[in-house]
Amino acid sequence: MCTLIVRTAPHLTLMGVRDEFADRPWEGPGEHWPEYPGVIGGRDLKAGGTWLAVNPAARRAAALLNGHGREAEERTRLSRGDLALRAAYTGEEPGSDLTRYDPFHLVLADLSRVRLFSWDGERLSSSDLPDGTSMVVNSGLDPDSERVVTYLPRFRDSATWAELIKEEPSPDRSALIMRHELPDGRIFASLSVMEVEIAPGGVTYDFTDLTADRDG
Known part of the structure; x- marks a missing residue:
């Protein structure tokens, strides 16, 4: 996933846009992990983890x-896809020894707070996301990111976000919904969008497969 949008009111809402190579196999949301009972997410079939996990x-x-x-x-590297599963299941922050993981940003959200954990390969930092609407990208909570500059005002001003993911895919890597053909012919694109709403009365989610009507 390359973009996460978070809104704290009137309900806690998260929308994750996953950018990945189009030929990397995956499947849509489900309870795919017996070791994390009740946790729902899309599953990356290559490494087995997820990019957005929900514990209703x-x-x-x-x-x-x-x-x-x-x-x-490389010889000791672990997949990062398990981090979101464990966080959603336990509610705990990442472990103390993260040296076997490549750099990541992990957002852990519930009705009491929304926390951002960032690991750069040497140091883990953490902070609370502010009230209102925020965007997290691969450079973190980065107000200077071109994607954040372009799209955060639109998410702040929209009562519903569904229309914002219907734009045509763009080869521009700063686009929210992107599709870029590499020199070797492989496609790197926005493959799916998952929106999660967490309220005192329950949790709902909506999943959009952006590859359903595309070739390649």
């Missing part, structure tokens, strides 16, 4: 984005 019983969600920094050693 706990009124909690966690989202993972790739970060920037020093990568882990």
Whole structure:
């Protein structure tokens, strides 16, 4: 996932846009992990993890984005896809030893607070997201990101977000919904969108497969 939008009122809402290589296999949301009973998310079939996990019983969600920094050693590297699952299931922050993970941003959200954990390969930092609407991208909570500058005002001003994900995919990597063909012919694109709403009365989610009507 390359973009996460979070709104804290009137209900806690998260929308994750996942950007990935189009040929990387995945499947839509479900309870795919017996070791995390009750946790729902789309599953990456290559590494087995997820990019956005929801725990309805706990009124909690966690989202993972790739970060920037020093990568882990290849021979000992662990997939980051398990981090969102564990956070949604336990409500706990990432473990103390993260040296086997590549850089990441992890958002852990419930009705009491929304926290952002950022690991750059050397140091873990944490902060609370402010009230209102925020966007997290691969550079973190970055107000100077071109994507944030372009789209955050639109998300702040929109009562509903459904229309904002219906724009045509753009080859511009700063676009919210993007589709870029690399020199080797592979496609890197926005593959799906998941919107989660957490309220005292329950949790709902809506999943959009952006590849359903596309070739390649």
